[in-house]
Amino acid sequence: MQEGGLMYQAFIFLLAAVVSVPVAKRLGLGSVLGYLLAGAAIGPYALGLVGHNVEGIMHFAEFGVVMMLFLVGLELRPALLWKMRLPILGLGGLQVILSTLFFTGIGLLLEFPWQNALAVGLILALSSTAIVLQSMNEKGLMNTEAGQNAFAVLLFQDIAVIPMLALLPLLAISESTVMASTLGLSGWQHGLLVLIAISAIIIGGRVLLRPVFRIIASTKLREIFTASALLLVIGIALLMDLVGLSAALGTFIAGVVLADNEYRHELEAEIEPFKGLLLGLFFISVGASINFTLLMQEPLVILSLVLALIMVKFAVLITLAKLFKLQASEQWTFTFALAQGGEFCFVLFSFTSQHQILPESIIAPLVVVVALSMAFTPLLMIINERWVQPLFISINKSYKPADTIDDGITQVIIAGFGRFGQIVDRSLTLNGFTTTVLEHDAAQIENLRKFGHKVFYGDASRQELLQAAGASTAKMLVVAIDDHEKALEIIALCKKHFPHLKLFARAAGRIQAHEFHKMGVDVFVRETFHSALNLSEQVMTSLGLAE
Template structure:
């Protein structure tokens, strides 16, 4: 009887361990990541010993991180990424440099040579992108201030890994030897290769990828489109690794370039299952890679490194959280997610061993400390959720989400100052509406006044289905946050095409983005109230009420028409400015002519009786 192939046996072991450990971990409130880590420990060399080729699995599983960064890039348009440049390079550099300085000083204080202390500090300053973003996604934290700040810092860390790896050969044991020196031409050649690859990704993303995806989509073969999506990510990752750069960073860059593509949603749908499986495999591999032999031989040293790593990093991150504007109840999770070690530390310490910066035993000790910190993080999050966050968030209410199916013809997402007016008007007309809001305090306050408001996040597809989106006629998008508003619109367009969308626009940019998504019933939140205040100012200055109203209505019509003229050009700043100036000049000239004609008629004693309904 033939034996089963090794890959089939290993697949059976991985899947069985995950299916058993993850549901158990979630059932007792520890989360899925700790379940994956526990599964890895159980089947690894220091558990049942069912799997021994840990490094090979870890290298393969790192592709899950690559896919995750690609999907995150798909959610970020280039303009939005550019707008985040200050938090990325400002707070990101503050975190990396601050943590590196403290960890380096601690290493010197414990008697480590400066080279070892520096490389250890640089590697330990990095955090786990995989665990942090996975936890943020599970808790729906990415749209929050802490989620955005954490993502900015993690993205900077991925960028910072490049110069850290480039620094290692200069710190190696043979760094001072003549044979270690590289000719200047070679260094310029390496730099040129890096620039060429990044430039090729940017240029290809702009000019080639979209036409290529369009051609593949026309074949109407879903599995080929899925294969093309995976090929795209694998090819970019291979290119980045070829020149010694971060695979995850390259995938993220590709995702950003395709963020405005018409195939963004299809790419997300095709890659998401592979990302989930490979990320789970990555966490299992991390659990298997924990060298408990080093831990048994030097338990005190291991405990000291883990404690210094997490305490010093937590201190720096907690210190910068306040000026970053992160609310106090969100800081414990934000701090813990960034205080752990990261997967890039494995790469840094392996490269440091190859460059003879330190010995294999030292690398094993540091890798073990990083893995233990990643193992401790989910446990610490549970402790923080149960004991610390409730105290810091005293007065912040938590409610049960909407769970009973609804069937009202109208759904209102957001019941703040804007949604309340709409809800009260509908209620006065006897029109039933299902109202959703994700602010527990707002929900409680509204219920106190007798309004039926459900607690829930309308950016979740399952909650929209429960709210009755499949049978409703109208969805009113009245949430404050622009990104959440656009996500709700995208979900509704994709899954509930029968819904008529009525949306609130925070500003002109938001108005244009809603129009890009085909939402025609868009109202700017301050336009009508500002117009009414303008009428009041004209009346105070002496204009008759009917004339003030007439001029305000004329301005309203002109402004709405001008917006329609501006919309096709809003991505062309020069043309947009020209249209705005031309429209404003025309309005000013027209109103000046009318004022002159009115003054002339008054001089001649002619009466003008426009009435209250003129120029509606």
């Protein structure tokens, strides 16, 4: 068996994850640190179990980041973007600008040419979307003030990578590389090609994908929808790679474009399992990429740079947190979470190497610095959780999100949008309650959309789809479908995985109502019972019986 064989490497990566992550979780270190430690152990600079082609493995593993940003984009509906405009543009914009200025200044003090100093400053201003979101989700911090503001900063950073990719070639000291392009085009031609590619993603997402998804959904074959979701992500990634842009940015734009699409939740549910697995592979690859040989050769230099990176980010972030008046305890959570380099740093360092913008003597140690800063992030989060947060009296015993605030969070999920479900939804929305509606009939969805109804395609009996629809934060689930067996399946699923949901169900008759009662449904209504009573009342009134 060859050491570098695909099956062998897959076995080693999976074994490392299965062994290290549960141990790390049991020790309270979090899954991200478990993945990073596993990667460091099996990497070429430690046990050497995965050979020396870590860069190739990381290039594949970055597909997990691509999928993650696609899912992040799917959550960014225009209303949410508008609501978050101040933290995105203000907090996020100032963080990138101030961090770039500080790191550029440090580069100039180290006697870098100003072009190199500015390039390094721009790259190190970025934080890790993958590690921060994973860590905050595990600790239940995403709906806190710190979590929402951290998400806004990360969102601005991810968007800022687009102009950075356009600016960095202009900083090349060698003029021959300034107008270079992966396709041999001049600068304006390459810019035009990028504009055409992004326009194609936006127009295609708005115009072409809805009827395509409707046709696919009408087949009622889950595996075809899964294949279509993966085809969409991979196709956009290839298009972005062709024009010399980051695949993650392209899929992020596609996600934003599809945020209002009725098939959004189904896309989330199909891609989520692949994202989780590949994101774990990415974290392992980051750990494996830490060059311990270089670290051992110049330990003081590398560790000093890591400390400088974290301290500069700390200074900028805590200042901005105070300026934007975050609560005292939230300021520190926000700061600890974002004080690292990011996965886009690897992308941009590779980009600067290809375009001869930065010399290898600068790139090599900084790649190690960024990887180490990412590895230290889970430890920083633990320090914040165990020793910093208890200092604040206002902090509770846990970081449970404020689930009493319903603004922006789904209150009621309705499964099934036939005549019964439509009446329920109309009554709730007219009284100001927020709903998320799931319907498994693609033709029904298309008809309802013509009348302005916002309905999402998906099978509510799938756990990952309910999760994507907001079942973790919703208060109630209304089962309004006419398939009784499917309704029982949904109820059993919610009882097991979402026990906090209050369940309301539509029963076809007495037998079905009795089964709902046995399963612990909170409220169930026989669909013909009340209408029959009402009609009986009308008949008796017409016969002269006094009301």
